[in-house]
Amino acid sequence: MVYLWAILAFGGLVVLLSLVLIIAEKVLINYGICKLDINVGEKPLEVDGGQTLLQSLFANQIFIPSACGGKGSCGHCKIVVTEGGGPLLPTETPYLTRKEQKSNVRLACQVKVREDIYVRIPSDLLSVKMFTSTVSISETMTYDIKLIRLKIDGDEKISQRPGQYIQIQAPSPDGPVFRAYSISSPTYEDDSVEMMVRLVPGGIGSTFLHELNVGDEVIFTGPYGEFYLNDDPETEIICVGGGCGLAPMKNIIFSIYDKWPDRSCWLFFGCRGTGDIFYLKEFKELAKKHPNLHVVYALSEPEEGADWSGETGFVHLPVDKMLEPDLERQAFLCGPPLMIEAVTRVLEDKGIASDDIFYDKF
Ligand SMILES: Cc1cc2nc3c(=O)[nH]c(=O)nc-3n(C[C@H](O)[C@H](O)[C@H](O)COP(=O)(O)OP(=O)(O)OC[C@H]3O[C@@H](n4cnc5c(N)ncnc54)[C@H](O)[C@@H]3O)c2cc1C
Ligand code: FES
Structure with missing residues (x-):
């Protein structure tokens, strides 16, 4: 008991001293x-x-x-x-x-x-800009994901590379905060940006975005991100997303087929159940026009009796099953850290150099 009191007293003293130092630095030191x-x-x-x-x-x-x-x-x-x-x-x-x-x-x-x-x-980074914009679309995609499109005010344009992200400004009790969201609209749509936002219960940025209505004002900065798409059309592109990680993949894939209609590209998307599926119809339609686009959705926990004949299990399994080894490839991954780690291991086993695997964990 004595030890507990001593530890509590010592901890309290440390916190107090730190506060005094922080306040003293703010008030006294110029x-x-x-x-x-x-x-x-x-x-x-x-x-x-x-x-x-x-x-x-x-x-x-x-x-x-x-x-x-x-x-x-x-x-x-x-x-x-x-x-x-x-x-x-x-x-x-x-x-x-x-x-x-x-x-x-x-x-x-x-x-x-x-x-x-x-x-x-x-x-x-020195060319990243701040934009003011107006919500032009707010559309429900699944029970927790919304698609939000921001039209940039005036004649301003955004110049982005496929797979980059923006940071939106959201109000909070401690003042404005910024949160990162991948751009899902393709690069040729330069007067607006589209995002796919998953609601995090109690989350500042995602709640702010989910509650926006058409016509609301939003400030954002961007574009950011280290994704660089290889310009050689012979290089096959592998996109793997989980959850909201589909957003940058939509940008990458639509941008690719605008420029290289015959380029080979795989999209693997991992989600839990049928309720998490979105954008499958649109990708299938794109694949009809571009037969070298292969679209694979995998459900890790399909509901009993679900109307699903596609892949099941975590998304790295179909990646492993379907990709031939040792081709000239570049890969883009977005989603939860565990998914990124599992898929990276598979891709490296297939002979893709780590420099050719780009990822954003979120
Ligand atoms: C490069 C990059 C791109 C991103 N792109 C997207 C995107 O396209 N779409 C998208 O929806 N999100 C994306 N994110 C995540 C996004 O930036 C926010 O982290 C997310 O929306 C949560 O922010 P928030 O302000 O709502 O929650 P916060 O206010 O930051 O957090 C609230 C609480 O939720 C917890 N929490 C935070 N994040 C999560 C989470 N993901 N799951 C469970 N609990 C959490 C926190 O620990 C905290 O307790 C991206 C992140 C990065 C780094
Ligand atoms: S802004 Fe510095 S660690 Fe996040």
């Missing part, structure tokens, strides 16, 4: 104006010290991916800090490989600007 240099003089800025690097960049219209909204729990906000970032923090290390740590990669949401700071940001 870091003044600091220099924020991007890409060795390409974009020299002056920012108020004391904010995180992510906030300072955002205030200057430089939008770094931040799927968790700066909470330090997604690992998406990586940038290289060559000088002035202070020591690596324990909150960053779980998201950085040894190689990244050695190369001065940091999480922008964890690094505070306390002195002049020098960073390197890829040109792709």
